[in-house]
Amino acid sequence: MIVEFRKKRSKLQTISFLGLPFVLIGGWFYPLIGYLLLGCMMGAIGIAIYKGRAWCDWMCPRGSFYDLLIKKISRRKEIPQFFKKPIVRIGVVLILLSVLGSQVYIHWGDWNSIGLALVTILTVTTSVGIILGIIYQERIWCHICPMGTFGNYLSEGKYPLSIKDNCNNCRVCSKVCPMQLKPYSYKDTGIVADNDCIKCSTCVASCPKKALGFEIKKAA
Ligand code: SF4
Ligand code: SF4
Known part of the structure; x- marks a missing residue:
């Protein structure tokens, strides 16, 4: 993929x-x-x-x-x-x-x-x-x-990247991110709230747990 x-x-x-x-x-x-x-x-x-x-x-x-x-x-x-x-x-x-x-x-x-x-x-x-x-x-x-x-x-709150609870903290997302962001660090809130995310989806495609996505809604 x-x-x-x-x-x-x-x-x-x-x-x-x-x-x-x-x-x-x-x-x-x-x-x-x-x-x-x-x-x-x-x-x-x-x-x-x-x-x-x-x-x-x-x-x-x-x-x-x-x-x-x-x-x-x-x-x-x-x-x-x-x-x-x-x-x-x-x-x-x-x-x-x-x-x-x-x-x-x-x-x-x-x-x-x-x-x-x-x-x-x-x-x-x-x-x-x-x-x-x-x-x-x-x-x-x-x-x-x-x-x-x-x-x-x-960019505040626009088209946010979400992260699910099944993230195992492997940090692959951070290694592949062209902006050197840390998506895994937002697991607690479920939304990657870094406005410098360029929405490239590289982390989404690389995550071995399929924990990242732009369509995922965090359960309330
Ligand atoms: S690549 Fe996926 S499983 Fe690994 S730390 Fe990032 S979000 Fe979590
Ligand atoms: S979508 Fe791209 S810029 Fe945003 S956190 Fe993932 S890899 Fe980094």
Whole structure:
């Protein structure tokens, strides 16, 4: 089951991944392509309202790129708590919004220059994500990505992952989780209440006890 699941997820990620080189490379020649970044931002926020951070699973081209390629060369270390601190996440949001806002203000009316600013921001942040992804873990950027942070705040209670009482604490779910979450630690409440869950279902497909799922209702 897990092999088939991984194949299906990889296929979807391969499709969405193509969006990254299209904008990242094409944008330097045709800056208006950079505006596609705004569509990506709206997609992440729009889906978060209904389904939590599901966008980050396979619909985000950059997340797919990290899973498909950077994972192969990552040292796969534990992500330092520093990158999960709200102050760090909010700081990254403020920095990038300030950079984007100032570029829009300076270049207002010059749509090519604004498009190029979007491509530049994508290039710099993706590069930072690659470096951190190799040093630590492939999805580390997803903990500080501004869209991920917005998604985190909008995800509360949306499409929650449930865990049943038959969980035997083997921790396989945590080992396979691309976000390094700990689903098993929520056995007492029955709901994995971590807003950074990207709803990828890797833990669901890997759990030997079939204790995890998005449809399971915990008995009252
Ligand atoms: S993989 Fe399944 S059984 Fe193992 S700790 Fe996670 S939820 Fe529990
Ligand atoms: S907890 Fe499960 S569904 Fe959520 S990100 Fe981790 S592996 Fe994916």
